[in-house]
Amino acid sequence: MAKKFELNEVEVWDGNYAASQALRQAQVDVVAAYPITPSTPIVENYGAYQANGFVDGEFVMVESEHGAMSGCVGAAAAGGRVATATSSQGFALMTEVLYQASGMRMPIVLTVVNRALASPLNVRGDHSDMYLGRDSGWIQLDAFNSQEAYDLTLCAFKIAEHLDVRLPTMVHQDGFTTSHKAQNVRPLQDEVAYKFVGDYKPVDDMLDFTRPVTHGAQTEEDWHFEHKAKQHKALMDSPKVIDEVFKEFKELTGREYKRVESYMMDDAEVAMVILGSSVETAVLAAKELREKEGIKVGIIAPRNFRPFPFDLIRDELDRENLKAVVCMDKSAPGGAMGALFNEVAGALTSTKARPMVTNYIYGLGGRDFSIEEAQRIMKEQKAHADAGHITTQIQQFSGVRGPKLGFYETRRGK
Amino acid sequence: MAITNIKNLKEFSTANERFEGAHLLCPGCAHSMIVRELMNATDDNLVIASNTGCLEVSTAVYPYTSWDTSWIHIGFENAATAATGAEAMFKARKRKGTLPNPDAPVKFVAFGGDGSTFDIGFQWLSGAMERGHDFTYICLDNENYANTGGQRSSATPVGAHTSTAQAGSVSYGKKQKKKDIVAIMAAHGAPYVAQLAPNKWKSMAKGFQKALETEGPCFINTVSACTTEWKFDPKDTIHITDLATDSLMFPIYEIINGTELNILYRPKNIIPVEEYLAAQGRYKHLFKPQYRHVIDEIQKDIDAKWEYLQRREEAKV
Numbered sequence: 001m002a003k004k005f006e007l008n009e010v011e012v013w014d015g016n017y018a019a020s021q022a023l024r025q026a027q028v029d030v031v032a033a034y035p036i037t038p039s040t041p042i043v044e045n046y047g048a049y050q051a052n053g054f055v056d057g058e059f060v061m062v063e064s065e066h067g068a069m070s071g072c073v074g075a076a077a078a079g080g081r082v083a084t085a086t087s088s089q090g091f092a093l094m095t096e097v098l099y100q101a102s103g104m105r106m107p108i109v110l111t112v113v114n115r116a117l118a119s120p121l122n123v124r125g126d127h128s129d130m131y132l133g134r135d136s137g138w139i140q141l142d143a144f145n146s147q148e149a150y151d152l153t154l155c156a157f158k159i160a161e162h163l164d165v166r167l168p169t170m171v172h173q174d175g176f177t178t179s180h181k182a183q184n185v186r187p188l189q190d191e192v193a194y195k196f197v198g199d200y201k202p203v204d205d206m207l208d209f210t211r212p213v214t215h216g217a218q219t220e221e222d223w224h225f226e227h228k229a230k231q232h233k234a235l236m237d238s239p240k241v242i243d244e245v246f247k248e249f250k251e252l253t254g255r256e257y258k259r260v261e262s263y264m265m266d267d268a269e270v271a272m273v274i275l276g277s278s279v280e281t282a283v284l285a286a287k288e289l290r291e292k293e294g295i296k297v298g299i300i301a302p303r304n305f306r307p308f309p310f311d312l313i314r315d316e317l318d319r320e321n322l323k324a325v326v327c328m329d330k331s332a333p334g335g336a337m338g339a340l341f342n343e344v345a346g347a348l349t350s351t352k353a354r355p356m357v358t359n360y361i362y363g364l365g366g367r368d369f370s371i372e373e374a375q376r377i378m379k380e381q382k383a384h385a386d387a388g389h390i391t392t393q394i395q396q397f398s399g400v401r402g403p404k405l406g407f408y409e410t411r412r413g414k
Numbered sequence: 415m416a417i418t419n420i421k422n423l424k425e426f427s428t429a430n431e432r433f434e435g436a437h438l439l440c441p442g443c444a445h446s447m448i449v450r451e452l453m454n455a456t457d458d459n460l461v462i463a464s465n466t467g468c469l470e471v472s473t474a475v476y477p478y479t480s481w482d483t484s485w486i487h488i489g490f491e492n493a494a495t496a497a498t499g500a501e502a503m504f505k506a507r508k509r510k511g512t513l514p515n516p517d518a519p520v521k522f523v524a525f526g527g528d529g530s531t532f533d534i535g536f537q538w539l540s541g542a543m544e545r546g547h548d549f550t551y552i553c554l555d556n557e558n559y560a561n562t563g564g565q566r567s568s569a570t571p572v573g574a575h576t577s578t579a580q581a582g583s584v585s586y587g588k589k590q591k592k593k594d595i596v597a598i599m600a601a602h603g604a605p606y607v608a609q610l611a612p613n614k615w616k617s618m619a620k621g622f623q624k625a626l627e628t629e630g631p632c633f634i635n636t637v638s639a640c641t642t643e644w645k646f647d648p649k650d651t652i653h654i655t656d657l658a659t660d661s662l663m664f665p666i667y668e669i670i671n672g673t674e675l676n677i678l679y680r681p682k683n684i685i686p687v688e689e690y691l692a693a694q695g696r697y698k699h700l701f702k703p704q705y706r707h708v709i710d711e712i713q714k715d716i717d718a719k720w721e722y723l724q725r726r727e728e729a730k731v
Binding site for chain 2: 029030032056057058060061062063064068070071072073074075076077078079080084096102104172179200202205206207208209210212213214215216217218219220223227
C-alpha cells in the first residue's frame with residue numbers, strides 16, 4: 001500500500017509537478033516512460049514518489065519514447081491503469097504507437113508538455129507536437145495553467161477509462177510557460193482524488209486466463225474501415241462523458257471546465273480563438289482593451305482539441321454582433337493555413353452570421369506573445385469589422401523578424 | 415496437459431494445442447513447429463507478444479485467431495516491450511491484489527522474426543533485456559524479411575540471394591556477414607541465451623523449458639527454414655534443418671549468465687556446407703565457377719566459429 005502524501009490546501013506547484021501529483025494520486029499501475037525536456041520533471045517526480053513509497057505501481061524506464069508508448073500498450077492490455085509523459089521529439093517518436101494505442105482502444109493517459117519540433121532543434125514551447133497528435137485518435141485536453149494541468153489529468157483517467165469511451169487521452173500543457181511556472185494550485189487530498197478517479201475497470205484483460213484474448217489483430221479492406229469508423233464514432237460520442245466528468249469535477253471542487261471556454265463573448269464584436277497558456281494573455285489583453293478603448297473583444301479557447309468541438313465553436317461564433325474572428329496557431333503550418341484556423345473556418349461555414357475569419361501564426365519555438373501584441377491583433381480585427389472586409393492578408397505572422405509575411409487576399413465585402 | 419518430458423514424436427504429436435492448426439503460414443514453414451513446441455513446453459498460462467511478421471500476419475487475421483492464449487501485437491519492432499509492459503502490469507497487480515487469477519502461474523513470451531529482432535526491433539529488444547524483466551524472447555530466424563517477399567536482413571548470410579541483395583552477373587548475393595545475435599544477447603548478461611533448431615526437438619523443448627523457468631530476460635534464436643524464400647520443397651523443411659545443424663551452419667548451443675557456453679549438439683558426421691547450400695535455390699548461383707570461392711569462404715567461417723565455440727566451452731569463460 002502506497003504511503004499517503006500530505007498536501008496543503010494550497011500548494012505552489014509548476015505544471016510538471018501538478019501533473020505528476022495527479023498521476024500519483026490516480027494510483028497508476030504502470031508508468032513506462034522516457035525523459036525529455038520540458039516534461040522530464042514529471043518522470044523525475046514520479047521516480048521520487050516511487051523511491052519513497054508513495055506509489056506502489058511499476059515504474060519502467062524504457063530506452064525511448066517509442067518504447068514508452070509500446071510498454072504502455074502492453075501494460076494496458078494486461079488490465080490496469082497506465083500513464084506516461086512526453087514532449088516534442090519524444091512525442092514524434094511515439095507517434096506510430098499513438099495510432100496503435102487508439103486503434104487498440106487502450107485508455108492510456110499521456111501528459112504532453114508542448115514543445116516545438118526540430119529542425120532547428122528547440123526546447124521551448126509551441127504547439128507542434130500537440131498538432132502532430134490531432135489525427136491520432138486520442139482525446140486531447142488542453143490545460144492553460146498548473147491548476148488545470150492537475151485537474152484535467154485527474155479527469156483524463158475518468159474519461160479515458162469510461163466504458164463508453166475507452167480511448168487514450170492526452171492532457172496538454174505549454175512547455176516552460178506552464179510546465180516550469182510555479183503557481184498556486186489547490187490539490188485534492190489523496191483519498192478524495194482517488195475516489196473521484198475510481199478503480200480501473202479491466203476490459204479484455206490479458207491476465208484473465210479464463211478468457212484468452214487476441215489484441216492487435218490484422219484487418220485489410222474487408223474490416224479495417226469498420227474498425228476505424230467505430231473508433232471515430234467513439235471519439236465523436238465522447239463529449240457526453242467528458243461533460244459528465246467535468247460536471248462531477250465541478251460538484252467536487254467548484255472548478256468548472258467546458259469543452260470550449262469562452263470569455264466576454266456575449267456582446268463581442270471581434271473574437272480571438274486561441275489555445276494553451278496564451279489564453280490567459282489573450283483574456284487580460286481583451287479586458288484591458290475593453291476598458292481603455294471600448295473595443296468589444298471576446299476570447300474562445302477550445303479545451304478539447306480532439307474531438308474538436310465543431311458544434312460548440314459554431315454556436316459560439318454564430319452571433320449577429322460578431323464581425324471578425326482571428327485564429328491563433330502556435331505551430332508551423334507547413335504550407336497551409338493554421339490547423340486551428342481550418343477547424344474554426346470549417347465550423348463557420350455552417351453559421352448564419354458568417355463572421356470574417358483570419359489566421360495568425362505566432363509564438364513558434366517559444367517566441368514571447370505579449371499583451372501588447374495580442375491587443376495589436378485585436379485592434380486589427382476591429383479594423384476589419386469597421387471596413388466590412390478583411391483589410392490584411394488572411395494569414396499573417398506575429399512577432400517574426402524579417403520582411404512582413406502574409407498570404408491570401410479576401411474576396412468578400414470588397 | 416503440455417508435454418514437459420517428450421519421449422517420442424508420436425507423443426509429441428498428441429500434445430495439447432494452444433496454437434491452433436488453422437493459420438495462414440506457408441505449408442512447410444518451420445515457424446509453427448517452433449511456436450507449437452514452445453507452447454507445449456509449459457503448463458503455465460502464457461502471455462505472448464508478436465512483432466509484425468510472418469507469424470503475426472498468419473495467425474491473427476480478424477475475425478480469426480490461432481492463439482488459444484493471451485496474445486498481443488502492436489507493431490514491427492516492439493513485441494519485447496509489449497511483453498515486458500504486460501509483465502510489469504502483472505507485478506503491479508500482484509502487489510495490489512487486483513489479478514483476476516492471483517495464483518495462476520504465468521510466463522511472458524515475445525516472438526519476432528529476424529527482421530524485427532536483428533534489425534528494426536533491436537533497440538526495443540536490447541532495452542527489454544537490460545531492464546531485466548522476467549520474459550523469454552524467441553527469434554524465428556529465417557534469415558530474411560519473408561513476410562514482405564524476401565528482402566535481406568542483417569541475419570541474411572553471406573552469399574544468399576534476396577530481393578534486395580540479389581545475385582546477378584556481377585553479384586553473388588549478400589556481401590555482409592550475419593550479425594551474431596546470440597553473442598550480442600549473451601553480452602547483455604542475460605541468464606539464459608541459446609540457439610536451437612526444430613529438427614533437434616528434444617534439445618529445443620529442453621531449452622525452451624530452461625528459458626521459461628529461468629527468472630529474468632532470456633533469449634533464444636531458433637532456426638526457421640523458409641520454404642518460400644530459401645527455395646526448397648515444403649516437405650523438406652526438417653531435412654534442410656538437418657543439413658543446417660549437421661554442417662554447423664547453425665550450431666546448437668546455450669550461454670548461461672553471459673559466460674558458460676555449452677554445445678548442445680555435436681554432429682556425428684559433420685557435412686560440408688556445400689551440401690546445405692546445394693539443397694536451396696537461394697544459393698544456386700554460388701555453384702557457378704566465378705562464385706565458388708564464396709562457398710569456400712562460408713566453410714572457413716563455419717570452421718572458425720565451431721573452433722571458437724568448442725574452445726569457449728572448454729575454457730568455461
